[in-house]
Amino acid sequence: MDRLVEIRDLRVAFDGVPVLHGIDLDVAPGEALGLVGESGCGKSVTWLAALGLLPAKARVTGSVRLGAGELVGAPREALETVRGKRIAMIFQDPSSALNPVIRVGRQICEALRLHRDLRGAAAKAEAIRLMEMVGIPDAPRRFDLYTHEFSGGQCQRLMIAMALAGRPDLLIADEPTTALDATIQAQILELLARLRRETGMATVFISHDLGAVAQICERVCVMYAGRIVEAGPVERLFAHPRHPYTRGLFDAIPQMTGPRRRLVPIPGTVPDPRALPPGCAFAPRCTRAHDACSRARPDLLAQPDGRTLACAYPVPEARADSFSMERAMT
Amino acid sequence: MSRPLLLEARDLVRIYRSRRGLTGAVTEVRAVDEVSLKLRAGETLGIVGESGSGKSTLGRMLLGLDPAQGGTVLFEGMPLPRFGTPIWRRLRSRMQMVWQDPLSALDRRLTVAAQIREPLDIHRIGTPEERPARTASLMTAVGLRADQGGRYPHELSGGQRQRVVIARALATNPALLVCDEPVSALDVSIQAQVVNLLRDLQGQKGLGMVFISHDLKVVRNLADRVAVMYLGRIVEEGPAEQIFAEPRHPYTQALVSSIPVPGRPLDARILLQGEPPNPAARPPGCAFHPRCPLAQGLCRTRVPALRVPEPGRAVACHVTAGAQSPVAA
CATH class of the missing domain: 3.40.50.300 (P-loop containing nucleotide triphosphate hydrolases)
Structure with missing residues (x-):
């Protein structure tokens, strides 16, 4: 490039x-x-x-x-x-x-x-x-x-x-x-x-x-606590967010169409830079986090679909599909 | 619609006078211009509009914080007493306000528990022995931990501070809560937490709420009815679902279409020309006509009345409201 x-x-x-x-x-x-x-x-x-x-x-x-x-x-x-x-x-x-x-x-x-x-x-x-x-x-x-x-x-x-x-x-x-x-x-x-x-x-x-x-x-980088956690072409990344933080950001936005529903906030708050959690900085707020997430920080790795992602337990592709279906219907 | 009327505003007018320079002529700004609205107990009314539309002034007037030059505010059927009088002070325990910036709404030298307790002391609610328990239960109700009561505002995050402000507003068990841009200063993920908190309160307390915001997405999620303001006047009002699904006023249509939605291309929007005019130099006729794609001759000369094209909705537009529709009472 x-x-x-x-x-x-x-x-x-x-x-x-x-x-x-x-x-x-x-x-x-x-x-x-x-x-x-x-x-x-x-x-x-x-x-x-x-x-x-x-x-x-x-x-x-x-x-x-x-x-x-x-x-x-x-x-x-x-x-x-x-x-x-x-x-x-x-x-x-x-x-x-x-x-x-x-x-x-x-x-x-x-x-x-x-x-x-x-x-x-x-x-x-x-x-x-x-x-x-x-x-x-x-x-x-x-x-x-x-x-x-x-x-x-x-x-x-x-x-x-x-x-x-x-x-x-x-x-x-x-x-x-x-x-x-x-x-x-x-x-x-x-x-x-x-x-x-x-x-x-x-x-x-x-x-x-x-x-x-x-x-x-055309392209977007999602940042959390001083690191890029997910990046890729806008359509793909927004249609199928795979980092739980990206997904959480979308869920937290009130929708303009469809039935009114409770918003899904990301629990907790952004960590203090002076006291970053060990491992993945998002782990304490992440619903998908395993024990390992608070021990080792995932690297930002290239994915087959052209995006880069720093997550050990990302939102699976299949669930991402149903997510976009649900999005298309509302 | 059987719930009792909590708040009613009739033809409210607020005029600010300003002078350009020392010797300049005094100009009058009609910040709020003949606004009427009704709020039933347990209902949430959203007020949307851009800066300078008068929505914050209106919010302050509803509580009597800003005096009206014309019109009246009725709270539970009684005219609102004058600002600062003992009766008004007593009434204030029934009507509370939540501001945009929690840090400036809180006293930074008092612990949050002390600030949540303060209204209980002022309005002599419960015995002094009962107040710490009531303070703790208020903190739990807004999702704060009791051990955070000893903290100072700067030790809390923005979302937590806004929870403190809301807990303090709820301390006196108000019937009316006026929220002026309560989540605008918060990050998206935290915004959702506070919006959910306000939604829970709607359900639990039968609280009447006036929710002032420029963020239509948040308003859609919270309000039962919505009033759209433009340069001091209500230009459209109706059930939230309908206002956002089928806006009738050209300004509401532009406002709704201006919200960036992922996946919708830029050119699918109605892009308004120009900017909201200076309230001190309000255009004659319909104030929106210089920016309106549908404006006709009449719009330039005569202010459109708020008409009722169908029950429950009101629109002030010569073109889209229908000339035959009855004028709103």
Whole structure:
């Protein structure tokens, strides 16, 4: 496989407490990859570490290769040619990521100057084109407004415009729709899907919303307690989740069709990274766990159907079939 | 529908005044605009809408926490007393609220048992000797272990904290519980635990519940009836099953179709143009018309009345409600 980014054994520790326990992840050019998991599972930390955006107290080891270059431990100057230019990132809360006292047009122009050396009228014209591309109506007039004069959804569009300024090969979207209203969420998802079609940039979509991930991603990685527990093509993995945690996430979502039923929560809570259970970190919450699960941690292994899975007693294929039948009927 | 009426709101209006800058003109925001609703004992009413739709303000008004400029709230048939008066305080033991962020709703310097017990002390429920046992039974009822009573809020997880808030709200045996986005701040797996807890309470206590949320999936799972709000007004109301299966108002239709469902392609959705308008600059006529795919001439000039196209349902739309349908009382 042609690879744009290659992450190998990426580990992160804060104050000596490991929170990311060796992530192996590839992103192909133009691919849409989803990263799913609950808060604290390490899905954001993976990319903040890759881009050198973690505070100094974080200890990052392993390797993140972008083309021929190594990002882990790279000097600041080298990272600055990557951040925003080759890999851009947008965040959950756009209004806190934009500068409230600088006009939005100038903020986009600044990105254009840094990444593409555009200045003056050329930068302004390109900034307006980007604003129109992300769906800001009446862009020439609104070029000179401040962020508080835009709604939350429009601020997210502006963030995306700024991210596009460097013509990145990869856009990391970290919970980009979580803070937005339902109808606006739908618009932003549509925008991200359209931009990927039009520009051919790869997208990593970090989200806890399985529905949103299903709609815009081709491949998905499910993370739990700092490790990838299951990964594979979206349709296969979502139709037949095999890791009990993936399956549990689906069961916990209320359905929009069919009879109302009691939800099936995952018992317990996410473990404290300072006191991870021995063996499989999910074992204490897992309904399928055997004694062995709390002794030995299962490795992430390739499966015949193209997914990777880290579980000693996964949801069997047969039961996965009946699960999808039941799903199709409701 | 034989159960007694617990709560009734008639034509509630809440206006916020704001000024742009020091010398700017005062603008009025009608956060809640002539909202009427009824809740029977044991029933759960879901209120859905996007930010700025007035759903949280409405929730606060139902408890008298936010004064109404117009309209009345009747609790068990009696008008709600004024905020802060002794009668209102006494009544508050019968109506409680659960907030979105449990950490800011709890006192971080008190143990959780002390906080669950506090309403018992305030409302003098039981003798002081009985209260520790009652506190312990409340903790068990919401799925907390009695030994967790000595913990402080920061020592608990988000889901456990929300359980503490719910236990505290239930301490006085309320008849009405208003929940404002109670599970929005929680992770999916924990969300399900709290939703199940609320469902159990519905069954056990005959508790009337107003459940305010932007998450339609959760509302569908909990509510008997649903009211959809847009810019301060109810635009559609009806049984939860029907609202989600056959929404009639174009806004509800877009809202329901905007929920990402695994397996449904993106382009199968109704994608609304634009954003919810600023409540301070409400469009004339139907407030939804600038985004509405069905808008006609009339929609731009006249506010549609809430009509009853079939018993139990109400829709405020010139196009889909049917002009012949009777106007909701």
